[in-house]
Amino acid sequence: MGGVRRAVRGPRRPARAPGARPRHGSALTWPGGSDPDDGAGQRPGDPGDLLDGADDEGPELVHRRALGPHDHVVGTGDVLGRRHPVDPGDRLGDLGRLADLGLDQDVGLHGHRGSFGAVRGPAHATGRARGPEGRVRQNGVMEPSAGRPDDVSVLTVGELGEFGLIDRVRRIIGSDPRVLIGPGDDAAQVATRDGHVLVTTDLLIENRHFRRDWSTAAEVGRKAAACNLSDINAMGGIATALTIGLGAPASLPVAWAEEFTRGFVSECDLVGAQVVGGDVTAAEVVVVAVTAIGDAPRPVRRAGALPGDVVAVAGTLGLAGAGFAALSRGFRSPRAAVDAHRVPHPPYAAGPQAAAAGATSLVDVSDGLLADLGHVARASGVRIELESSRLTVPEAVVTVGEALGRDPVSFVLTGGDDYALAATFSAETPLPDGWTQIGRVSDGEAAVLVDGSPYDGDPGHQHFR
Ligand SMILES: Nc1ncnc2c1ncn2[C@@H]1O[C@H](COP(=O)(O)OP(=O)(O)OP(=O)(O)O)[C@@H](O)[C@H]1O
Ligand SMILES: Cc1ncc(C[n+]2csc(CCOP(=O)(O)O)c2C)c(N)n1
């Protein structure tokens, strides 16, 4: 911790009358315009909200039992697990009992396995059918065999992991000359008849990305907008329009959906983007699928970092991860941290500024600084060397680290959900306002080192882990 900069100042936000919405034009302007830095994405400090200090709430327990990120939360939004009685994995027993009807009993998910080891086809009138592996099914009940969901030899997405899965599905996607930037960056860029557009999509799933007992509907709405606006920011762009896909349990109060939408719209107002449509469907839990489009005169990609470049960040790191850790342990303070988990504050002006300044690479920090800089290192084929003494550790992160017995710097290095930006600039480029150098790019194996060594631990959030 020695030498690590501690920020007592919280992120700042522009002064804005509550509920006031810009009625036209972009709230964010391009660098070089009349209002290059409106301070969007920053808000007043919150120095009194410390766990051990003058916090008026104190370290109150949110729940008696601390919950982890993937703890099973039973409630209106409960998801049926593999072992649930109506889970498709358990249906074969019922189907087997229907075999004598002489119908195509195997109509469920597992009768349509397609090209990945599939069992397609009816049980015959005899009640016997053959799977692709040649194993006989008796009365429609299959023996455990390769290609079946309960067969451990089937590679699952859980085993492949989030990024392994993305690599696999990306191989299926073809290319097209109109795709100027395809999968692999924070947003894609597609040529249109009269220009080009950025497009990105991000999902938020109840109990994976937010909890309805931790966050208000408006906070979830803000977060859903922010993480998509951030991907446009991470290309050096400004978002123009978004659509909202909303999956909801039938029991969801209408007021929740309305408040969610208000929160979403007010976050969009920070950059002058407009909601232009969406979709609604029934779902087991609240599911939010957002697509954002935007503009970038000079999009900055993850590939492009060069040896000798400076590595810099804009925005706050560690606060949201620390807030999530505090909430998971049953605390609802320090406020600066738990509020950052609920609503991130991407530095919306910093992406276009970095692009205008000539950033050689750019990424937003959604999973964790080390994880996301890892994408830059691999895409650019360079080594990234961070100096921990250059990192700013917000005071609330120090408080959470001390209270939970964790190194506060680990939240800054690996905590997700902050939606700060990380970029590389040539050493000759003066860093734009709001950017802080945290390291350098060097020639070497694609990796991110901290104080000269590989990081010992998870570099950030990864689904299915
Ligand atoms: N199912 C998919 N099919 C095709 N491309 C995908 C799929 N999932 C992700 N990608 C692409 O892979 C790249 C990396 O995705 P990832 O979700 O890590 O990016 P991100 O949105 O910046 O991060 P985060 O989801 O943490 O906010 C992106 O370019 C994304 O468009
Ligand atoms: C209830 C709850 N549990 C865990 C987390 C932590 N978390 C979930 S996804 C993610 C990375 C970004 O998501 P993605 O990669 O899907 O865009 C992080 C840091 C949370 N925010 N809420």
Ligand SMILES: [Mg+2]
């Ligand atoms: Mg991103």
